[in-house]
Amino acid sequence: MGYTPCRLLLMDNQQSPPHPDTRRQLQMARSMCWHCQSEVTGEYFCDRCVKVQPVSKETDYFTCLGFPRRLLLDPQKLEAKFYELSRTFHPDFYQTKSADEQTISLSNAAVLNTAYRTLRDSIQRAEYLLALETGSVKDIRTSPPADLFEEILDLQDTLEEYRASERDSDQGHRLRATLQTEQEALERRKEGMEAQLRQLFADWDKLQDAGEATSLARVERDRILKEMRDLLSNRTYVNNIVNDLAATIA
Amino acid sequence: MIWQQQSPKQLFPNILIFDMARIVGIDLGTTNSLVAYMKDGQPCVVPDRNGRTMVPSVVALTDNGLIVGDSAKEHLTRNPERTVYSVKRFMGKGLADVQDELVYFPYHVTETGGVIRIRLGQKSYSPPQVSAMILKELKLRAEASLGESITKAVITVPAYFNDSQRQATKDAGLIAGLEVLRIINEPTAASLAYGLQQKTQGTIAVYDFGGGTFDISILKLKDGIFEVLATSGDTHLGGDDLDRVLVDLFIGDIRDRYGIDVSRYPDHMQTVRLEAERAKIRLSDELKTKITIELPEDKGRFTRELTRDQLESLVAGIIERTLAPCRIALKDAGLTPKNIDEVVLVGGSTRMPLVRQRVEALFGKQPHCHLNPDEVVALGAAVQADILSGGTTDMLLLDVTPLSLGIETMGGVMSSLIRRNTTIPASAKEMFTTYVDGQTGVDIHILQGERELVKDNRSLAQFRLKVPPLPAGVPRIEVTFLIDANGILNVTATDMRTAKSQSIEVKPSYGLSDTEVERMIEDSFKFAAEDVTARKLIEARLDAEALIKTTDKSLLEAGHLISEKDADDIRTSLSQLSTAKNGIDSRVIRAHMAELEQTAKHLNVMMLDHSLKKSLQGKKVSEVS
CATH class of the missing domain: 1.10.287 (Helix Hairpins)
Incomplete structure (x- = not known):
């Protein structure tokens, strides 16, 4: 018997904000290199084995792009950071690396692209910050103000x-x-x-x-x-x- | 679309890949195809022995087997039912998608399992198989020129190609024995070539009007980053459509004047089509041209004149159709024509003066094509190949997905998960649950397109998500849609309650199943082995014949200089080789050749000596030294 899908949440291309406690836990969990198990202190790569590290799914977009939670961001600086991180994570530069690193690069690049798309637009950025700060997704108005x-x-x-x-x-x-x-x-x-x-x-x-x-x-x-x-x-x-x-x- | 079941093991197989094999760039075009590679930091196209860089994308079945390229093109008029051209128009399509234009193709097209099949003699081939034949030809050409085996490639596709069409192109590569490291978009490939060779910077529009497809891409080039802002197009709009207008005109003329319906004669239809194409090309340089077409049944010859004005009024509507996607792309990029710094022309159809005028009128600036519009896409593919192999590190292409991706929801409506012009790789997650107690499955229908209703969009695939039988609303299945850097969709599903990944059995709506592709790869290797054996035998026979001929000649001229026994030995070896030559094992022939060379060693020395002396006869010592 066929059933049309029942969608639970309309994510609208945005991740729902994680609970603050979970976020901290996950960030701590990722401080260990997946490859050599040594502690990762660098931002994106393991200091010891120089393997790319996965951006945690719970990292918010501001953190991901290295910006504080502010609403007036310089678009030039945002773009420069996006380009810099694209050079860090894009799958093009992992073609000769191991399958693991390729998988990480692909998923990091996808997160980065979503983060940039969200923060680049001042309205989307504000909606995202609102969701982060208040823990609820935006309400859609159906009747006129x-x-x-x-x-x-x-x-x-x-x-x-x-x-x-x-x-x-x-x-x-x-x-x-x-x-x-x-x-x-x-x-x-x-x-x-x-x-x-x-x-x-x-x-x-x-x-x-x-x-x-x-x-x-x-x-x-x-x-x-x-x-x-x-x-x-x-x-x-x-x-x-x-x-x-x-x-x-x- | 790729479907995978992710397990930690698959995510982390501890295998390192060390591979420095050369990666070539391939432009697999509707009309012509090219292969290019990076040489000393510059991309260059591989030519054939005659210096031709383009391989016509034509495959013909002859009495001696399948042939590809220039020689196959000759069969278009001689053998139209068995000569396939413009196969790219059928990639990733079902029969219903192309019904309207089948009348223009002389070869027989059918459908099995949602995939088009083209009949050639006793066998049927899917479009990826036919494309694979063209790819193999390019592979051989590159191997001959570079003197090394080629197994990896970057292949270009129109930017507006959907998931099925991209997957079909990847399948074609696999069948041809090529690992397709990346599918890249043709206009963005062109921008890479411009960025590298012309040091282009700023916001550029790439207007790519080829043999079968039209693309427009708007990019921002800054500090080595090529960021695509928006792309749009029409995968069924190209030079072929311009030719058809002329074909219809000529057929009508011939019918009026001679009462003959040329469309009933497939070979003459091809003559008309090729003459239409040539006339169109000539009218890019000339203001008027003369058309001559041999008529069927010895009815003589049809001639007429065609002016550029006439051509332009006939095709104006088609060219106008390229402008709507340009406006959409500009709007999606949030730009106006004033913001575009440069307009670059790509593809053979941009040679038409009317195309240039219309583009100039739209963007308000003169478009240019400093790089050869036929070659620039292949050159760009070679640049991308070099980036992937780690050669070029200062350039990076950030492309977008041309079409929105979504799923069917209640009421036959498409709900978008990833919007068009989203930078790839891109991902979206969706949580699914049940609404009936004990429900064990949820049917997911994946769609691509911009329309509201499911029926107006492209169906990519359907699958049933297995759900544990629980009260309604309790199961939590997270489905991740990930568009990779090739623009191809990957889907994974996880049961959030158990954190277990689940396998998804998927029925692609169009395109070959994995098992079918595997079988085609096997077939292709099997035949490749047969082909190689046949070629080796022919070469050995030719070499043996040449050796017999020269040895006979030496015996005749220098036989008196060696012992009778040596001469007898040579004669024995000669007759053995003659017998072996008629056999079918190239190794046996080669062995007998080696034996003859050994026995005739002394004879050859004497022969050399003899001919040297002969050439010196009558010359003074001073002339020799």
Whole structure:
């Protein structure tokens, strides 16, 4: 009997964040070289036998790329690090090595590529950090944010009307123009949210740099994370609407 | 797609590979194929004795067996039903995929077990087997030129090739006795050649319009890293399609003028096709050309004139079809034409002036092809081969997967796991469980493509995941999808409760099963052994004949200078060799040749002496010294 698969989790190409304790344990476990069993103190290679070491599956993407958990990262530096690590791990350079090393290089390169893809984009980076810090995957908003509620409802009506109308008629042209104006307005709205996000990113980085463990700092941390979560989910919602709009009137 | 069961033993077999064997780069093209290698830090293409670098990708069955390349091309018109060309269009495909274009091919195409088979005489061959014949020809060519055995290769494929097509290419390599160390994309291979030879830097677009396929790749070249930002294309769009427009035009003309339906004559169809191709090529340099085609049944000869303008208006639509993938690639890379520093042209079809105009109009800059567009892909493959063998260490190619990879979920919808244009190697994990108590299996259907619905995407494979009979939702099976550096998918499954890996029995939707590939490899080696034996015999016979001839001549001229007994011995050896020559064992022939050489040693010395004296006769001492 056939069954269509039941997916347990939609990972969306991201690993769910590991529990902090597990992470520490696994990182400790990997400090022994798989090949010569001596302790590995170097970053990616065993100091003794110079064999490449597997990047632990539990290593977060920031650690993987050698960056602190900050939200404003210099794209040039990120790219340079990605290139450097690609030269370290890419399977092309392991063709003449043992099968074990080839397997490690392949899996390390795959992790590295996912890490870079996630951190390269400031929105994905923030969503990932949020998941790391709060231990939950991003929530996907299905209803419009409160301050946009009326606007979105009106927009849906116009969209329906446009879909039903003759594209080349006067009415079609008029509706199209309205939708275009709406699209531009929403794009400006989205840009506004992104500006607010950048401010939160800066706040986060400042807080982390200060590194204070006061209760005030904890309150600030929770405020940033909460605001970031709300903004990110609202932005995604608006972004989807804009894309829909663009596709409809294209 | 590769399916593996991972156990710790397989993950860590303590075997070191020390191997410094040369790796060649092969461009396995729709129309022509080439082999190249790295020589003193520069890639170079291996030519044949006549200096030709391209091997036509044509295989013909003749009375003397299978032949490949230039000689096979001659059979296109003579023996069309038994001459296979453009086989690349069938790689990794099912019959339904190519139904529409079968009318253009004179050879017989069928399907068995989801794989196309091409009939040649009494036997049927899968597209990978036919491609393997072309690869073997290239292998022999490289071996003859380099004087060493070639067993490892990098083979190029169109960037937009899907998993089945890549796997079919890898199978072809295996059948040809080549270990395929890497499958690389043609436009990115070209960029490697440009990066090495032209020191190109910045953001480049590689527009690759070949005989059967079209690719566009956008790359960032920086500090020796070749990072592909996006790729797109059409694996069924190339010079062949341009030729067909002309073929249809000529057939229509002939029908109107002479009332003959040429499409009913396979040999004449090939004449028309080849003339169409030649006319198209000529019109890249000339503004008008004359077409001449011999008609069937002695109806005389069809002639007409064709201008470049006429050709261009006929093919404009096809060329336009290459522009949509260009726009998609630009969008996926997050770039506009203004961001592109250089546009590079690859593939024979880019020689058409209209193609260049359209590309220039789209990107707003003049495209160029400083390196030969026919050879640049093979050159790049040789560079990649050198990187893999550890020769070149400052260059690294970071390629992407051209198509999204996903699985079928409820309602016949595809759910993506790895998006297109993701840098490879790339991996994704998915956890599966059951929704019925005691369920023992979950059916997984793997898909590749960009569409919402399962039916619009390419089915790669299906397999049943074995699940322990437990209450619904309790089992935890983690399936890992890993796209390796070849762009080929590997799948592993682990039961998270027991941490045990499980084997997956997979039915590939298209393509040969592992057992079938193995059998084909065996066949190919068996025939290879037969081929070698036959060649050795022919060579031994020829050598024996030459030896008999020269010994006869020496006996005639210098026989009086040796003893009667020596002369008799030589005559005996001669007659023995003559008998052995008609046998079928090359070793016996060689043994008798050695014996004759031994007995005739003295005669040969005397003969040399004799001819020396003869040549000196009538010359003064001063002239000799």
